[in-house]
Amino acid sequence: MNERVYNFSAGPSMMPLPVLEKARDQFLLYPGAGCSVMEMSHRTPSFERILQSAKDTLRRIMEIPENYEILFIQGGATTQFSMAAMNLASQGDTFCYVQTGQFATKAKEEGDRWGNALYLASSKAATYSYIPKVSEIPQETRFLHITGNNTIYGTCYNDLDAYLPSEVISATGAPSPIPLVADWSSAILGKWIDVEKYGLIYAGAQKNMGPAGMAVVIIRKDLLEKEADPVVPIMLRYSVAAKHDSMYNTPPTFSIYMAGLMFEWVEQQGGVRRMEEINRRKAGLLYEFLEGSSLFHSPVNPADRSIMNVTFTLPSSELTDAFLAKTKAAGMINLKGHRSVGGCRASIYNGMPMEGVEKLVELMKDFEKKA
């Protein structure tokens, strides 16, 4: 493969070409800095502007209110599984989870290390093919954690109110009694998120925000006031990251720069609501075809389908392998489903152009005809 292909990887994933081109053109020399972004001291005005600009742009495109802090934290979403519990709860406290997939399960397992972590609902018995409803929540719970978009299974919280009790959903100026914590790794910037409903949102960068190795955290400022237990490492404290503007130690400077370019690109496209429109059309092409197909099948409850990760199956592993071979030969890669579930998955984040999805649907139609 000596030219760029359509890359349906679940993450790290396809990035918009103009973003990559800009970063390439500035790779040896960032304007005015005398060096690459990678070589830049994080204590210079050049880098401080990069950081501030990335935060400002993200605040605009997500319409993040001023009472929320934006943090860039190393370690991906998995580190956030631990940080959410270690910062919002004291050791031994009760906090709750909804089991909607593998990452939701891992989040709860990290909670188990810290306190009394409970599942309030689960769709595990149905291979996570739907989003289960939570009707009641223990009053002493420190937070409720959800996985907004489930990358492996292709499900998504398309409507919070229908699935969660009112005690966890905040309104403007009225924080809910129990903060809602959400891992939006695989849909952030690809789907509109109403930040004010949450106490804490986090997302690994490697889907819609640049290179892997960093998470973006959006946290309501009142949640920073709780002093974490003394045993919590300094790098795992939200309050320390906030106090030092994500620079307690040397931050992942190049990742922040790349995220900033991704944010600018989203703004140039018309913002997150516009991205969602485009992504709905992309996903719509696939789901519409799947609905009418007698060969391909979507295992996901229609109301809970993700517009970022479209999962589908074929009747046999032979047909699946044959189909995947065809896609690869046609310049479409990484369509294999997650190793834990098999089947196929098309991850169609912001960086995947409409033409990539059109080409995939054409190939599916053609494959069905010949099968």
Added chain:
Amino acid sequence: MNERVYNFSAGPSMMPLPVLEKARDQFLLYPGAGCSVMEMSHRTPSFERILQSAKDTLRRIMEIPENYEILFIQGGATTQFSMAAMNLASQGDTFCYVQTGQFATKAKEEGDRWGNALYLASSKAATYSYIPKVSEIPQETRFLHITGNNTIYGTCYNDLDAYLPSEVISATGAPSPIPLVADWSSAILGKWIDVEKYGLIYAGAQKNMGPAGMAVVIIRKDLLEKEADPVVPIMLRYSVAAKHDSMYNTPPTFSIYMAGLMFEWVEQQGGVRRMEEINRRKAGLLYEFLEGSSLFHSPVNPADRSIMNVTFTLPSSELTDAFLAKTKAAGMINLKGHRSVGGCRASIYNGMPMEGVEKLVELMKDFEKKA
């Protein structure tokens, strides 16, 4: 500054031009992958080869024995301050530190969160201008932690045996009773390190190993056998990182790729011993000038001088500012000393060519003549 300058930053720092050029040329399309390294799924053969090759090259250039594991871990050296304690000791255990500067102090502070962390020696009263000797160590200590090269103060452990008791220094096939743990962030690959003397070596990447946001960890395999306390987050467990070949979660793929290019470049230069020779000559130019100068002064005990970070002072803050303005005008940046100590500092890692140091010494001579 619209051309590349000599960047004396302490980190992130100057990188070799051929490394940057290669990364730029592959930025949109990694050979055979159909996408950028940044967009590559970490579960593909392309990325697995990048990771394996980086590890293999590092093992060759540092001559890392097979009974040591190489890990790439997110979070920089500060995360290692916590991980060293949380993995090598149980909560409440005793472990020891040598206080040779700000980062050594921070390492011990993270130890304080976990157990009975003790200083065995300190040069704080002398503004860390020398490496203090440790003569005795409590037998129950779980490890002794040192900061190999002190970036801010320009000191270095140039000889372990002269400063540390024999109980902490291992020999081939004979692990010491107490493991030696060292933060070699600012000298790794720039100075020869005899890995077999240590139980654990770690280093933030952003000096000699690429972009900020990652640490390289070299750990003797028997130290992975201890099960960390249940409360330790999964991302902070060496045994988990080792079991999953640094891919328990999505690793910082682009950082690992860049580190691999840096390792290859060191190998092409003739290896780490050769880099040390070159760096000795670079540092020698500066120290020789400082010895003979009546205006510039090295505050560091001669035997403990770093070849990576050369600190020096001028008689007044006015002269310091005037000198720094001259360097900047001459295309040499980031020569200001760390904000906690003032003065000047030339960080001359592997990426700084000899000509940069020659140019700096010329300017110092000229400045002295005119002062």
